[in-house]
Amino acid sequence: MRLSTLLCLLMLVVTLAIFSRTASFDFINFDDPGYVTTNSVVKSGLHASSVAWAFQSAAMSNWHPLTWLSHMADVQLFGLKPAGHHLTSVVLHTVSALLLFLLLVRITGMQWRSLVVTALFALHPMHTESVAWVAERKDVLSGLFWHLTLLMYVVYVQRPKLWRYLATMVCFALGLMAKPMLVTLPVVLLILDWWPLNRFRRNEGDTTAAVQTARHLFLEKIPFFLLSLLSSVTTIYVQQHGGAVQSLEKVQFGLRIANVFLAYVRYLIAMFWPHDMAILYPFPTEIIMWQLTGSVLLLIVISVAVFSFRRRLPYLATGWLWFVVTLLPVIGLIQVGGQSHADRYTYLPFTGLSILAVWGVSDACKSLAQRTKVLATLSVLTIAVCAALTWQQLGYWRNNITLYRHTLAVTNNNYLILNNYGIALNQEYGDVDGALAAYQEALRVWPKSALTRNNLGTMYLAKGRFTEALEQFREAARLDPGEPMVRINTGRTLAKMGRLGEAAEQFEAALKQDPAATDAHLQLALLLIKTGRTSEARSHYEAMQKLEPSSARGPLTIAVELASAGLVGDADEYFRQAMALEPNSPDVNFNMGVFLAKQNRRDEAAQCFYRVLQLKPDSLMAKNWLRTIGK
Structure with missing residues (x-):
């Protein structure tokens, strides 16, 4: 040769x-x-x-x-x-x-x-x-x-x-x-x-x-x-x-x-x-x-x-x-x-x-x-x-944080990457304040970004600052009136403020813009479940499941919302539906682990967090929860 x-x-x-x-x-x-x-x-x-x-x-x-x-x-x-x-x-x-x-x-x-x-x-x-x-x-x-x-x-x-x-x-x-x-x-x-x-x-x-x-x-x-x-x-x-x-x-x-x-x-x-x-x-x-x-x-x-x-x-x-x-x-x-x-x-x-x-x-x-x-x-x-x-x-490509920090170090005024960096900080580290700062910097670079306004609003919503969240979502809707996700987030905020009728109107408007907007179906299902209209909620839940038949996102989101509302039995049912659909999902295992930990079911929670670490060995949030429950 x-x-x-x-x-x-x-x-x-x-x-x-x-x-x-x-x-x-x-x-x-x-x-x-x-x-x-x-x-x-x-x-x-x-x-x-x-x-x-x-x-x-x-x-x-x-x-x-x-x-x-x-x-x-x-x-x-x-x-x-x-x-x-x-x-x-x-x-x-x-x-x-x-x-x-x-x-x-x-x-x-x-x-x-x-x-x-x-x-x-x-x-x-x-x-x-x-x-x-x-x-x-x-x-x-x-x-x-x-x-x-x-x-x-x-x-x-x-x-x-x-x-x-x-x-x-x-x-x-x-x-x-x-x-x-x-x-x-x-x-x-x-x-x-x-x-x-x-x-x-x-x-x-x-x-x-x-x-x-x-x-x-x-x-x-x-x-x-x-x-x-x-x-x-x-x-x-x-x-x-x-x-x-x-x-x-x-x-x-x-x-x-x-x-x-x-x-x-x-x-x-x-x-x-x-x-x-x-x-x-x-x-x-x-x-x-x-x-x-x-x-x-x-x-x-x-x-x-x-x-x-x-x-x-x-x-x-x-x-x-x-x-x-x-x-x-x-x-x-x-x-x-x-x-x-x-x-x-x-x-x-x-x-x-x-x-x-x-x-x-x-x-x-x-x-x-x-x-x-x-x-x-x-x-x-x-x-x-x-x-x-x-x-x-x-x-630099190891994960979101290493990639975006490097990118922000070698480029200027990179508002799109600041948005992704904020998402990563929130989702991977639970760092709401860090994500908020990233979005605010992105908005400084490009004030006309509907994407940034929407992301910033979600952080205000997560921190319970509903009025500020609503302001950001309404400005995002003005900048990009054709984006259904902005209406959906506006509806989520109104629902948190107890303005359920206005929230439902936003979700329905989003579905008029995009009948396949799964998040609108999902949020309507959540709202109707909370108000006891379970038969109406089921039609929207089924519509979402038809659009995403193999996705655990629907039952997982409903489970998290029900758990936060104290409806433990109903939340447990939806968590198990999510787990049946995506047993190897880090998000499903992590959220179910948090739910079980809060119910003092530590052994079951630990199994979920260990599963997360098998799938994502660098998950600091799973490690922190294991320390919290003494495992």
Whole structure:
């Protein structure tokens, strides 16, 4: 076996070893709930109805059925223990790296250069987010099909057969069903036709033949472009209807255009100097002109330079175009989400820069007497630094608190992360005051945030400051009148204040806005139970259970509310319903443990808290309760 192959295997083992660290990491509260932990369909595992849902759903403002199926498969295999979910992503990433190595060797014949490019893909710290974040399963899954599609295309080009062409298209379609960012792949196929496949240049001496060759290559890609078009239209439709696409009113088009140039340069810098990496970089509210001017000039200079050398050094054009083109769907012309750029968006584009850099440095060192030793030393040092930085960056992804504290330390005015940090402080540590402070800081950064107003209101509600909570919810409703959750929280507050009729009106208004608003059904059921109208309450409870048939959220919420109202017998019944639905849920076990502890049923309570620690070993709240009950 050749040395390069052995080193490739070693690199894959190192990749597995480094990223397997995520097996001890938690889920995080940024998108992981929507994709896995609170998604009742995903939590039910793989079965006929969940598979049908995967192909019909626009949840999380995306149509990516293959991604949904992969999450369901994880639940089927590992339940809601995060280790299995993390390790699946690690394996997919590692297999994707292997496919990239096989692809590069096949199209270039350069094993050593291919190995270095592959190692940069596998171990670059900017790719940490795609692998460590469960919600970004779509990155590693689509990346695997991206590389498989390219590999199948090369097999087809080298030995043309219809079945190979069709197999390439199937792989591409599967990749689009994992993440629509792959829509640029037909253009990348044409780029590879230029170099290293050299399909455009076979008839350069004959103008007529050259034109015919170019026409043939473009026609060959039409089915791929049609798939890309279909995926793009579907994605834009789903994201607009899901509210993910920011309006021009929120993000001015001129600001978007300016950020495009800045983002490209930030990605360039991050390739060669990855630092201060964060889960979210806030979108700028203003542009510094010298930075914009410098970014535009730098991109023009690089583009002119690589195309000036497109014949002598064709890999420069291929690497640069790969980078520029693959970033286009996420560069921000259509603004999705609140980020200016994102580490996860580099997962595939950085391969282009790696090709440009590795081939460029190798050729630049041709005249050196000790060329092989110099290149080997430089490669080993670069990969070692990348591995060390990736190991360090992975540490921040251990849980919500470590991730958000790091993000807030390396970014400014990050009100979205302040919101998630507040949620984590409240849910994981019971730190209501800390959560309150985080929301107040988020509101200072962006006073027009309905999300922050809603979260701040929930903290005032938890502290019994009902008037202040009501003020925040009403302001949130003014800022975002179409959000049913704000009406639901307004109703919850009114119910706590004894204004039950007004509360019911809010819950009913929320259901008019969204008939599938499970929280509105749940809160109406609670309100009706408390007023003795159990038959009416049952209809809303059953409606919620139909919407979330496998979720313990309904019975758990009712159980907690009934327990706080002193209705111990009824609460016990609902706690047991919740436990029957989700026996491995940390939330169900923790809340039932608290309930049992307050009933002085210490042994039963201890069993619940020990179960929580099996599922979440870092749960301080479970440890504190065990100390409280003397266990």
